[in-house]
Amino acid sequence: MAMTAATASAKSLTKKLLFHSQSIRPPKISPLHLSVSTTTRAAYSTLRNKSKSEKNQKRKAELLVKRRTRSDRELDEEGFSQQYGNDNSAHVPVMLGEVLDVFSSVPLKSFVDCTLGAGGHSAAIIQAHPEMEFYVGFDVDPIAHQIAQAKINSVLHNDSGRSTADIKVHTVMKNFKSMKAVLHDVDTEHVASGVQGILMDLGMSSMQVNNAERGFSVLCDGPLDMRMNPQASLKAEDILNLWPDAEVGRILRDYGEESNWFSLQKKIVKARLTGGLHSTLELVDLVRSSTSYTRGGRQGWIKTATRVFQALRIAVNDELNTLKDSIHSCFDSLSSGGRLAVISFHSLEDRIVKQAFLDIINRGDEGDDAERYLNSPTKLDMYKEREAWIKQIVQGPKATILTRRPITPSESEERLNPRSRSAKLRVIEKI
Template identity: 60%
Template sequence: MAMLWKVSSSLFLSLSLKPKLIYRTNAFLLSRSTATTSKHKTQNAKAGLAKEKRRTRSDKHFNPDAIIHHCNLNHSDTDTNFSHIPVMLGEVMDVFSAASLTSFVDCTLGAAGHSTAVIKGHPEMKFFVGMDVDSVAHDIAQPRLDAVLSGDVKAFTVLRNFRDVKSVLREFSDSHMGVDGILMDLGMSSMQVDNPARGFSVLSDGPLDMRMDPQASLKAEDILNSWPDSEVGRILREYGEESNWRTLQKKIVNTRLHGGFHSTSDLLDLIKRVTPPMKGGRQGWIKTATRVFQALRIAVNDELKTLEDSLYSCFDCLAPKGRLAVISFHSLEDRIVKQTFLNIVKGSEEEEERENLNSDLRKTSDEIKEKEAWIKQVIHGSNGTILTKRPITPSGEEEKLNRRSRSAKLRVIQKH
């Protein structure tokens, strides 16, 4: 009996301790999990704060009704997401409002939202050029421009890429002087995205086209079906910044052996099969598809090299004190704009000569900032002044009402 009691009591002691042990273990794991979650939240908060510090959020009031009026739009022209309203219009108006604007070039005319507002805001304007490679955009823009242009303005709309800005100005300008203002809005227009026949949208079935210029020869279908394997992988990696590019490259090459790609649905079916399942369902493959479509679009239109070359050309076309404003929508574009602006203002003068200019440049910069509240920090060089050390991003109000504005960044440079 004594032995039996000992066994029973030790068993009882063991059983009585296990709940406490389990409780303490669970409490420890819960504490550890809470600490990890808290750590991740802190890291995310720090990352968000760092991102905010790298930009200057606009404090401009976003008034859709006023913008519709300025751009000669009808309420029927806009949907609930304001997709036809030009992005950061108030900020663009500020950029060109400080001085007389007698000549203006819109390198990306689109539906003429920015241009009509700038023209209405500058009755002193004498010369205007609107450039776009999309004939559909010209058809929409022309009547809107006609409604705001006076007979005193020499105005031209040109079906050309902005890489040709120098030759276009030589052709249409009577003067050898530069222009006062140039705008480049690099975003996709809703006219292009919403038309399935253009092949830009991941949500609509259409041909694998993606040409900005409908007259161009290269299409996305050509890249997917005939470009070398390594080139397909390169554009997915460099232009799409897609981490899963190797797997996608292999699957794309394999699909060529079984009929290839002939529609956006063909490509999306492959992306859905390749993209690892994740919480949120379709959100995972949509993000991958967006990156892949971006990569193909950039390659089809040679966007990045064209942008870099065009920035130098546009700056050369400016008159003294003239300004170039660029709105970009993804990191690859913004990186090129930032670095090219830095290269432009740096110039080729010797360091000693630059030092002699510094006091005058700082004085000029201070005067600019005093007159224009939107200018926060500048970078001055021997050739020009970057008026946006950090890019300006849309106000929180505009981001809420106009989803397509969320990734927009505005950078501005002024010529000496």
């Protein structure tokens, strides 16, 4: 009897609990409420991603500032204006003051300019070093060769304490990769003892860029040439119209560092069906039609075209392979205490120069990382006492990198000569 009553009581309690649980239902969410919530979450997510992106950009900018060593040497604005004025066609030697500083403490009896150009750097260095007895300048461009030769001769004739008899000047119309052979031909003494200073300025000269017939300029219509040496056989149009599809893409990707390389490759190959590409304007039009306004704004195509032109120029002139081989050749040609200075203008060149310098200081010291030589306060203090432009060094057993971070142009030089913006100067000294 007691068991039956207990069972009935339990059943009654269960029914009450079930009824109560069914009566408590979650509140209904209207479609409008759900839409607002979703929109709010999306907006919050967008703001969060934007904030994250801004922080990443700020971090990258801070790292860039830390990695670069801007020159403390301000450009003489008045002197610059008097010499060059508003003449955009004039070739202005980049980081001239900094280059003079690099060699100021070196007894520069012999000097080699691997990239003569218009002779701006060479003329200033010859003028600053009356002790110089031997000079060699290289350039494959015959027009640059003539202009530079005239400039150097003018400096020698106008310098009251100098004459052409005091210094042996050799201007050679060859690529600087032939330096060892040329030095051996013109003066065996300097092959044996080495030269005190060597300069490489890897930038394009204004007279090359501004000459539409050379095909280097994005903004001027001309043939797709791009040869530094007009006697060379390979032209940019040969690559665009005849080379395998994959090779064209590789050039755009590796030499131009262009993210849209595959799309451009397909359009270039497609253009072959209608006669190919034969002028810079045709190539620029192809790039412009391939570049969305969302990629860099209305002028985004100019940046893409600049990368494409850079890639083709490097391929036509085999610039990177020549640079790799020549840096080691130049260093081997230095005397003890001699310096090699290299001015590069894009990341591919700068990476090659940086790595070649590190390879040199590790040469003959297998298994040791160059970074272990960084902390050499005594050596660094010794350099700083003589030369204020030296900030950090990397010390090796046979060489010292005097620019752990590359020197970049001063703010005044970038303002007065926009073409100097991407320049980076690295220097190594032979022990």
